[in-house]
Structures are given as C-alpha cells and as structure tokens.
Amino acid sequence: MSKRKILMSVATMCMLSTAAMAQGPKAGGVVNAVIQPEPPGLMMGLVQNGPTQMIAGNIYEGLLRYSPKLDPLPGLAESWSVSEDGKVYTFKLVKGVTWHDGKPFTSADVLFSIDFLKQTHARARGNLVQLDKVEAPDESTVVFTLKQPFGPFIGIFEVGSLPMIPKHLYEGTDFKTNPANNTPIGTGPFMFKEWQKGSFIRLVKNPNYHVKGKPNLDEIYWHVIPDAAARSVAYETGKVDVLPGGSVENFDVPRLSKLKNTCVTGAGWEFFSPHSWLWLNNRSGPTANKKFRQALMFAIDRNMAKDVVWNGLGKVATGPSGSTIRYYTGAMPKYDYDPAKAKALLKEAGYKGEKVRMLPLPYGETWQRWAEMVRQNLQDVGINVDMVATDVPGWNQKVSEWDYDIAFTYLYQYGDPALGVGRNYVSSQIAKGSPFNNVEGYSNPEIDKLFADGAVAFPDAAREEIYAKAQKILVEDVPVAWMLELQFPTITRCNVKNLITTGIGVNDGFRDAWIEK
C-alpha cells in the first residue's frame, strides 16, 4: 500500500516539476542507457528481438509512428489516405529525406523494403498477407492495394514491424552476409557510430535529420551490463540515466524510484501491450474441462500478484485483448478473486485431486515468485499442483510440444486483435513446434469464423461488433487463464524529458528526448 503511494507521489512530483519549469527543449547532451541483453545485431530488417528494436528503432524509421492511443502519426510518410472501400492506401512521403550516408530516400526504397521484409521478417510477412500490390507513381508517393479490406493494415507501419531499408546498399546482394549489416544505415534521428562488443553501443546525432530542430541529444550510449543487480548499481552510481522496461528486477523498482531525481513510468508499451496468461491444456487432464478452467480464474488472486509481484504496475487482464488493443470491450463476465466460487466450480467439474503440472516462465525471479503465488492460490482451493522446473529451451520445448497442464507465458499484441490476439485462439493456429500460436488447443468454429471475418470486415464499426462477440465467447470459455496486462517500468532521471511520447516508448523515443540542465 505504502509502496504504491510513494510511487504515485514520486510520479506527481515529477509532473509538478515539469509543469513548474515548463520550457522548450534544449539541444545537446549525452544519455547513457542500459541495454539488456546485448542484441545479436542492429540491422532491423534481419533481427527483430527486443534489444535490437530498442536501439535500432532510433536508427531506422517506419512510414508511421503511433501515439499511446495507437493512432497513426507521421513518420517517413507525412500524410496518408484510405480509399472508401478500404482497399487502397496512399502514402505521401516526407520530401528531402536522406539516408545516413547522404543518398536520398524515395518511394523506390519503400518498394524495396517491402520485398526485403517479406523474405526476412516473419511478422511483416503475416501482416502483408492481404497485400495485392504496391506501386510508386512518383518519387514521394506509395500506393498499397489490398485484396480485400484489412482493418489492421494502418497499424503495421511501426519501425519494428516495417522498417525502411536502404535499397542502394542491399539491392542484388545476399542480405544476410551484406557487410552493411555491421554499420546500419537508416533515416532515423541517430546514426550508428561504434559498437564495443560486450561493453557499449554508441549512436550519434544525425545532423541532417528531416525533422527540423531534432534530435536534441548529441549522443546515446547503450551500456551492456549482464547482471540485474549490477544494472541497478549502475543507475545508482550515475553511470546510466535510463533503465528501459525490464532491465532491473521488479523488486528493485521501489528502491530505485525513491532515489533523488528519479522518475518511473509504465507508459510506452501500448503498442506491444504485453499480455500475460496461463496456457491451459484444453486437450487432456482436468484443464480440458471448462468448469475447471473457470474455477482457476476465480481461484487466482490477480490483484495481489499485481501489487506484490509487480509492485502495483500493470492491470488485471479481463480477457483475450488488452485494454489498449483496438475493439477491446470491458463488457464481459468478470472473474474476481473468489475461492469459494472456485471450490464450488471444482466440485461441479468433478475434480478429484488429480495432479496438475505447472510450468513457470523461466525469465527470472519475478516470474518464479509469481508462479509460487499462483501455486499457493490453487492449492488453497484444493488443486494438486506440481511445479515443474525448466530452463528457457526446456520451457519452449514443453510448451510447443503441448507437454504441460498449466504454463505461464506472455506475448505482445501489436495493437490489433487480427495481429496479436486471434493467433492464440483460432484452430488454424494449432500446430506443434511453436510456443506462440494456439498452444492450448482451443477449437471453436464460431471463434474461427469471427476472427476470420473480423480481420477483413469494413468499416471499423463492423469489426468492433465482431470482436466484441469473440471476446465474450472466449471469456466465457476460458481457453487460457488471463492474468495481467504487464507494464515494464522505465526508470529515468527526471531531467531526461520527453523520452516516452509514443506507443512504442523508448524504441523510437530518443528523437524527441532532451536533457534539462
């Protein structure tokens, strides 16, 4: 309780100080940030894991950026329009943009990037599945024509999902072995300068950036510090100013947030909206019974997990969609913490104390503690839980081979139910070998049809209706046990301003950031 109060008061203090000293951004300065773990590469078209996106999102750019409400903002495209039938998207590119090596950025680069990413970027390939053709009538216009209306299309142009790749460096080469991969060239506000492996990555200001007066910072250092405790210490000693979400253990957040000149925010994850849940094996064992699955939802004290394990950050998940995802509806059956109801449902389900195997997510202490808490919740209502310890490869294998009863996970949702929600519930996504698809084995023709229709329905009101229906059915059936909408707190010195202004937060945030002296 007191912890949350302190967090809040720190946040208010930070807001007050901003208001009191409201003044324009100042140019200059160096920011030291932590990157965890060290990325395997920075060529965003080839590598898309978290740390790569976090750094390279400031080197590369997409056609659009997204507000925290996921409304499209101008990026490399200054304006865009959608035809009335929802099939033709026309983008006007910003004029006079150059790559970091001085070559001009044109519509030809956009066409090339689409081709490039279709070969290298699995998620982009999926996002572009409805694309019929893409044309460039002139140097600064790109026209996308779809096979049928695809509502989420406007949401696929974020830098990590569809980064622009320089045609003049990659055309006709073997993308994977191109030497340019080591010195990434983008159009973004910062240019790659230096990478001391195991130590730091250094970006410097792009003096020819296409937005006048930006960026404000001269340099960014991303420090590689492999140990979580050492990252906290690095912040305390002043070596780094920015701890992006997930770089320190949750238990350290309250302590760090009490330090002088320290601001903590959970913002900047709206686009990814990491959603956590328990996979429940719908095929066999007690979890195959819907009543048993509903009992789980009543048995688990998710508010307590939020307050204790996640230090009050995040939100209790109400269903398959996070509350920042388009067409989210809260008008659904609620599962509040109610052990008595859980026990009654277990009785109805005819549960006789069979052993239920639970796999925690092997991502560190926070997740381990969380699993222990849930196990206790379940044992309290009489479920015989056997926790199985695994490492990351073991977890991946067990989950993707369906060898579990209950398994913790969290996945990104990418703003639209057609991009990041449906994949976990439609029966066409039941396939061994991936821990990211319909792992629970839930199969419901009605849901299949709703998600299929929802992806291509037009206009938005039609989609809204379809997804509301789908959410309602899923929440009733509990194919998986939704836990929390996670927030990974970003910890910064309060004088680092405007770092998080978009729905992807730090990933493209340094463009607007500045340091108050």
Place this chain on the structure above:
Amino acid sequence: MKQASRVLLRNPGGMIGITILVIAVAVALFGPLLFPTSPWRMVQRPFLPPFTLSGFPLGTDALGRDVMAGIIYGARVSLLVGLISTLASLAVGIPLGAAAGYFGGKVDDALMRFTEFFQTVPSFALAIVLVAIMQPSIVSIVAAIAIVSWPPVARLVRGEVLSLRTREYVQAAVVTGQTNWWIIWREILPNALSPVIVLASLMVATAILLESSLSFLGLGDPNLMSWGYMVGAGRTVIRQAWWITVFPGIAILVSVLALNLIGEGLNDALNPRLAKGGR
C-alpha cells in the same frame, strides 16, 4: 565402541555439534506440528521485518511468507537430502572400494580408473549438469549428490581394505575356507569402518551445502522449501530485506558447522592413536 562414545561425549566440540544436530533433527521432526501451515502460504504483508510481529519472529519474505516456517520446513529437506544422499554414496562407495582393495590387480585397476573418472570432473559442476539433465526434483538432487560424492568413500575404503587384508586374522579366515564376500563383510569392513563414519559425518555436511548451492542457483525442487532456495530467492532483495537471506544462511552455517564438529569429535574418538594421545 563404548569407550569411543565416552571420548566423543567428553570432546567439547563434539558435544556442541551433537546438541545442535539433535535440536535440528527435533525441529525437522516436530516443527511442522507447531507450524502446520505450508511455508509457501502468504500469511502476512510482504517484507515484514523480523521481531516486529509476535507471530512472525523472523519476518516475511518478498511474497509475505513466514521466514520462520520456511526455516523449519527447510530443516527437513536439508537433513533428509544430507542423510539419504550420504547413505546412497556409501552404498556405492563401500562395495566398490572394498572390492578394489580386496581383489587387487585388474579389478582394482578397473574400479579405480572408473572412480578417477568421476574424481577428475569438478563435483559441483557435475552435480549441476546432472540435475539440469534429470530436471530438478528431490530425487534427482539426491541422486546427483550421491553420484558426485561416492569416489572419496571408495578410495578410503580401498586403502583400509588394502592394509587389512594382509592381517593374520584375515589370512586365517581364508584358510578356513570362508568365501571372499563373507570375509570382507565379517572380518574386514567392521575394522575399516571408523574412518568411514568420520567421513560420512562430513559428507552429510557437504551434501547439505551442495543441496543449498543447487537450490540457490534455482535448481532445487520447486515444490519443496529449502534453505538454499530461501537464500537464492532473497538474494535479489537483500538490500531491502536482509533477513530473508540471513536467517536461512545462519541455519545452513550452523548445521554444517555442527556436522563438522561431530566429524572432528568422531575422528578423535575413533582414531586409537589420537585418542590415546589425548588421554
């Protein structure tokens, strides 16, 4: 033997060790009766400092679980693992060592090369690998500890047997036509046992440490509360809540110390030369 136990009881270190061990065993056996709730249960607010609430003398951990209950249930796991894995390694080490020492020649060579194979691998690293492969559970931990700790037993027993088998009473037994295994069992082993007992008491201590280290690294049985797990889980919050790590740490320290003291005392009591010198 009677004389030996008298010597042991007169040894102050040994006495302290025995007292502590008796207390630990009593806690392991009867503690759960005093603390019937599971040590995993969240009973109070998280990070409750020690000595603030009467029901929770040692405070609570990051999830609000009673540290005292954890230590009491942890005693069970630690002592059980220590005892069973030591018995298991004795069960492997004594027959192998006895066979090698008694039969000599090729048997000795083969068995000792096999033993050295285990001795050359760092025991803790091997234990980690074994537990990771077999999946962390109480059975795999006991097995791993037994597998890495039998070689010293085998070598010790071999050495003892080697010197005893040339004694006249053994030769007399051979002449009377007793079988080899009967001779080993009845004539040699009872006389080779003293150093093994001393070693075994130290092995229990080592096994407790090994189990704690494995749990500390997150390779403990996730369904059992153990001291090593408590230290490992509390490590990340040691700067906010020292008591979560310190109390189980003390528990490990004290019980390992007690076993070492007992080992020393036994050594004094059972080693005739030392015992005489002491008197």
